[in-house]
Amino acid sequence: EAQVTQNPRYLITVTGKKLTVTCSQNMNHEYMSWYRQDPGLGLRQIYYSMNVEVTDKGDVPEGYKVSRKEKRNFPLILESPSPNQTSLYFCASRRGNEQFFGPGTRLTVL
Amino acid sequence: AQSVTQLGSHVSVSEGALVLLRCNYSSSVPPYLFWYVQYPNQGLQLLLKYTSAATLVKGINGFEAEFKKSETSFHLTKPSAHMSDAAEYFCAVSEGTSYGKLTFGQGTILTVHP
Numbered sequence: 001e002a003q004v005t006q007n008p009r010y011l012i013t014v015t016g017k018k019l020t021v022t023c024s025q026n027m028n029h030e031y032m033s034w035y036r037q038d039p040g041l042g043l044r045q046i047y048y049s050m051n052v053e054v055t056d057k058g059d060v061p062e063g064y065k066v067s068r069k070e071k072r073n074f075p076l077i078l079e080s081p082s083p084n085q086t087s088l089y090f091c092a093s094r095r096g097n098e099q100f101f102g103p104g105t106r107l108t109v110l
Numbered sequence: 111a112q113s114v115t116q117l118g119s120h121v122s123v124s125e126g127a128l129v130l131l132r133c134n135y136s137s138s139v140p141p142y143l144f145w146y147v148q149y150p151n152q153g154l155q156l157l158l159k160y161t162s163a164a165t166l167v168k169g170i171n172g173f174e175a176e177f178k179k180s181e182t183s184f185h186l187t188k189p190s191a192h193m194s195d196a197a198e199y200f201c202a203v204s205e206g207t208s209y210g211k212l213t214f215g216q217g218t219i220l221t222v223h224p
Binding site: 004035040041042043044045048058090092097098099101102103104 | 142151159161211215
């Protein structure tokens with residue numbers, strides 16, 4: 001089944017404790033991206049990647065890092081999480097003009 | 111720069127009534143437009159898309175949207191609401207090319223009453 005998977009689905013952590021949210025797609029898509037969803041703000045792009053080893057900032061990149069060492073994986077790294085990064089995070093991969101979204105990761109930073 | 115405005119963060123309708131969710135966009139070049147639906151505790155699913163072909167676009171689950179350039183609008187409609195349509199709906203725009211960056215609206219939560 002073609003899909004985008006994310007792990008973990010739910011995470012509660014404390015300020016300053018580094019964490020990684022994994023994202024993997026099995027559709028051989030070149031373009032992948034990360035979004036955060038906050039009430040009343042819709043989805044905002046954090047980072048995107050056009051291909052392996054090619055990444056760029058989206059609209060809200062501060063406090064986040066990404067890497068793209070292989071086509072299928074695009075992890076999101078929070079080196080020192082803060083409470084304002086409490087949000088719902090979505091990974092997506094893209095084929096043409098259609099994006100395929102993962103199920104989301106709900107992150108709470110205390 | 112591109113932007114999307116969804117009018118009304120919450121819309122409530124009765125089952126069987128018309129659903130109308132409003133979306134206005136801003137784009138300096140011909141846009142590609144999308145509607146996504148998000149059911150509770152799920153990711154986003156593409157409902158329909160406009161990519162410069164027919165201005166009236168039909169999507170899944172009986173939804174359709176009409177691209178009106180003169181009004182810079184892409185409103186989503188469904189003639190008869192069903193309880194299963196209750197979800198959050200997002201309008202999105204991609205400027206210039208279908209491969210371009212997607213910018214999302216704020217979202218509209220649709221509630222359907224029996």
